[in-house]
Amino acid sequence: MKKNNVLFLAALSLIFAACNSKSTDKTTLSGSIKIDGSSTVYPLTEAVAEEFRAEQPKVDITIGVSGTGGGFKKFGRGETDISDASRLIKDSEIELCKEKNIHYHGIPVAYDGMAVLVNPANHWVKDITVEELKKIWEPEAQNVIKKWNQIRAEWPNEEIHLYGPGVASGTYDYFTEVIVGKSGSSRGDFTASEDDNVLVQGIKGDKFALGFFGLAYYEENKESLKLVPVDNGNGPVSPTFETIKNKTYSPLSRPIYIYVNSTAAQRPEVVAFVNFYLKSASVLSKEIGYIPLADELYAEELKKFETFVNTTTKK
């Protein structure tokens, strides 16, 4: 009991120390933090770890990219302290954690926007509706929807060429879930690549192309791509920082998460890192092309995490 109180105090003082990141009398922490999971979340976690290292050089943070599913497999065996996830934890993964008696806390850290794109020479597409996207991508469209004018009558009688992320990616899972209605279900006759830069090159060189991928890849290739506003019944909306943050650009944006193991959350370096994550995610997510949550959401998540740390420590 006494030992637990000490731990609790240590954790609290750390939270406090992290709050005044400018103050000079910081506790020097040491130890290591193991992180694995989604390659989508990786750039953000990497950025946070890099900045955290400037403050706490003795904490060794390692990050793997086994994918969201692969990351949860390791997390569920207690092999990692934090898991990066581009979706919520699945039932089967919750079961795995229960089996091994692993408790955890999930925290949204930013939004990842998905963009629908065409070639800049494409003068006919001004916007696209969610129904039209469904008509293009659903499994029944295979070998049926082949021309632009089958989607909207005024569009030209030309072949449509589709580009999308590979079926193993979280982006594909999410797109099919919100557009087609079933995760992982789509037509198979499109150019797929796990590497979004390949999709950028494909759409760049093909006047009749249409594709989707992470917004960050559009931000880096604005000159060679044309962004298509998506209409979900309330008029066409372009994905921007504002429309994603205030959720008017829907349904093609998703929150990304980190999951923290409760045993790890009793270690001061992990607590300090997660607090640091929530405080710096707003600035850092912009730097790497993601969209931050609203500031009050970060404050809320900080509080929730504090409660989580307190309850697990008291147990």
Added chain:
Amino acid sequence: MHNTKKNRLIDKSFQFWGIGNTFIGIVLLAIFIGYIVYLGASRLSFDFLSSLPSRFPDKSGIYTAMVGSVWIMFLTAIFAIPIGVSAAIYLEEYQKKNRFANILEINISNLAGVPSIIYGLLGLQVFSRTIGLGGNLLAGALTLSLLILPIIIVATREALKAVPNLIKDASYALGATKWQTIRHQILPAASGGIMTGIILSISRAVGEAAPLIVVGALAYVPFVPTSPMDDFSVLPIQIFNWISRPQAGFIVNAAAGIIVLLVITFSMNLVAILIRNKFEKKMN
């Protein structure tokens, strides 16, 4: 008369067809290397070789990945060379030629063709999980040792086969035992070929990313591994990671990383060629 002319023409055209095909490979390789150097050469600097990974492409470096690759190279060599060479000596010099030997031989040749990711899954189950090594250097090196064992065995056997029987017979005639003959005559005579095989197989191990990702090698490691039990990253994983990033600067980094990896593997191959030449001269 007419037929001869036609045959000569066919002969000539096949020659050109062959030359053309030979050049396809070389030209493609030259274009690839030229493009990589054009893209990445300007990024190569001491800073690039000595910096930690970062979200800023121009601040990011390959220090930890490069050190990880060197660790992996040496550990893999330590495990794979003794096992591979001894297995080859047994198969070539001791094993009687029978059905069992045939089965062994076919299986080892087949193993050399198994995709590397399969070895990764094997390594994950056996070394990381069952033995409990996790994703550290030791687990990675053991996995890669399995991957290159068949290659070392096949290359070593070829080298042993190439030793003239004259030498063996002379050794036996002088009363040497089998092991004395192997130790003092066959192995020295075959060592050029054996070394070549070993170096080529290890340079292949250095270029592998997939099996190591499966075993648990990481993408972001901000410290240099100091023992075989440490977590690690390697150059191919760092390159793979950079290629899939949206910012153009990371593509340049990837190209620079590829140059470093190419320099490492090319210089290993060069060493292999030099060793072979040296031993061939000695033999003659």
